[in-house]
Amino acid sequence: MMNSLTDRTSVTRRRTPLNRSQIAGFWGAWAGWTLDGMDSFIYALVLTPALTELLPRSGYAATPANVGLAGSILFALFLVGWGLSFIWGPLADRFGRTKVLAGTIFTFAIFTGLAATSHNVWELGIYRFIAGVGIGGEWALAGTYVAESWPEDRRKMGAGYLQTGYYAGFFLAAALNYTVGVHYGWRVMFLTGAVPVVVAILVLLRVKETDKWQKAEASAVRTSPLREIMGPAYRRRTWVACILLTIAIIGLWAGAVYEPSAVIQLATKAGMAKNDAIRTASLATGLLSIATILGCLALPPMAERIGRKKTLAVYFAGMAIAIVGSFGWAFYLPNGLAPFIAWLFVLGFFGGNFALFSLWLPEQFETRVRATAFAFCTSFGRFVGAGVNFLLGAAVLHMHTLGVPVALTALAFVIGLFIIPFAPETKGEVLPQ
Structure with missing residues (x-):
């Protein structure tokens, strides 16, 4: 009796094994997403030294105020490029996941490398804009690919594993800045962003197209996927997902874009030399990245236990508290560097809320429109x-x-808590064909 119970338990816990194509595909998607995260965060780390050099060449004084304003404008351009990355979604629904995924990686890698050649802020802005178009598409296609290619009993955790790549990229960028950026400058940092070209080639040559897409393509009646996700069947979930993702993206500034600048300011205030302040910012970024990876890994089991909506509510509430605690309180303490960095760990953990969208969005849409829906919601x-x-x-x-x-961006997450109830709960449901 005891043996039969043990046998049944082991069968229940045994997971469907992954084949070579699924493993290779995951690592290709993960590596692309890692290098995507590295590319995104390189800009945040080199913002101050790059603009300090390029603003005078563009006719502007490199004052802290001008550096902050120019940095925000350039990041806004980058986000517009991210927004235009919607074009990759319909292409992936029409021509397949792997070819278009490789195209996104080529785009962001080449134009990140070209940013190293910038002579003024205008050139840097153009390169970052086009790189943003590539970077924005990678998440939608990597998330769609893993959801469709992994077995049903493993794809939820696969979403959490995939999302760790983006923050592993943050950690990689911080490590490069600590070792390379400090000694060789911001241009060499941008050059390291060209490395993903190799990953794109491997994805194109080694990774097989998903069976779900091939089946959907074989039986599909040609329709406009954008028109379909705006139709009666999907309209509500499309717009709710757009709003929730908008809130998560607004939170990126607290968790990523402004964190290095805040740490550098606090470290300088504490009496550190310039290079030591930059190193401290890199270490703080590494801590933030580790915490976010832990948040990504903790999220799928929680989503399976309490549901997608309650999990997102927990993470949104955590983000609101952490943003206020770090930027609204610790940043203004007389000796705020250590408390600010401590709050960064909390901020990083709940920043893992992005992993939920990698898990949840594919569950809300059928295969024929899945990449378009994912890309549209993130782009909006x-x-x-x-x-x-x-x-x-x-x-x-x-x-x-x-x-x-x-600190005021915390209000967005409070608003998000009132939007979450309008989203569909997909706990326990299989990925729709």
Whole structure:
């Protein structure tokens, strides 16, 4: 009796094994997403030294206020590029996941490398804009690919594993800045962003197209996927997902974009030399990344236990508290560096809320429109985020402080708590064909 119970338990816990193609595909998607995260965060780390050099060449004084404003404008341009990355979704629904995934990686890698050649802020802005178009598409296609290619009993955890790649990229960028950036400058940092070209080639040559897409393609009647996700069947879930993703993207500024600048300011205030302040920012970024990876890994089991909506509510509430605690309180303490970095761990953990969208969005849409829906929802948030980021930069300039404007982004997560109930709960449901 005891033996039969043990046998049944082992069978229940045994997971469907992954084949070579699924493993290779995951690592290709994960590596692309890692290098995507590295590319995104390189800009945040090199923002101050790059603009300090390029603003005078562009006819502007490199004052802290001008650096903050120019940085916000350039990041807004980058987010507009992210928003235009919607084009990759319909292409992936029409031509397949792997070819288009490789195309996104090629785009962001080449134009990140070209950013190293910038002679003024205008050139840097153009390169970052086009790189943003590539970077924005990678998440939608990597998330769609893993959801469709992994077995049903493993794809939820696969979403959590995939999302760790983006923050592993943050950690990689911080490590490169600590070792390479400090000694060789911001241009070499951008050059390291060209490395993903190799990953794109491997994805194109080694990774097989998903069976779900091939089946959907074979039986599909040609329709407009964009028209379909705006139709009666999907309209509500499309717009609710857009709003929730917009809120998560707004939170990126607290968790990523402004964190290095805040740490550098606090470290300088504490009496550190310039290079030591940059190293401290890199270490703080590493801590933030580790915490976010832990948050990504903790999220799928929680989503399976209490549901998608309650899990997102927990993470949104955590983000609101952590943003206020770090930028609204610790940033203004007389000796705020250590408390601020401690709050970064909490901020990083709940920043893992993005892993839920990698798990949840594919569950809400059928295969024939899945990549389009994923790309549209993420792109919408980036367009709105670009406008909010511009306002945030103007607020920093007007108020002559970084902390309060960033702390106010916590309000977005409070609003999100009232939007979550309108989303569909997909706990226990299989990925729709």
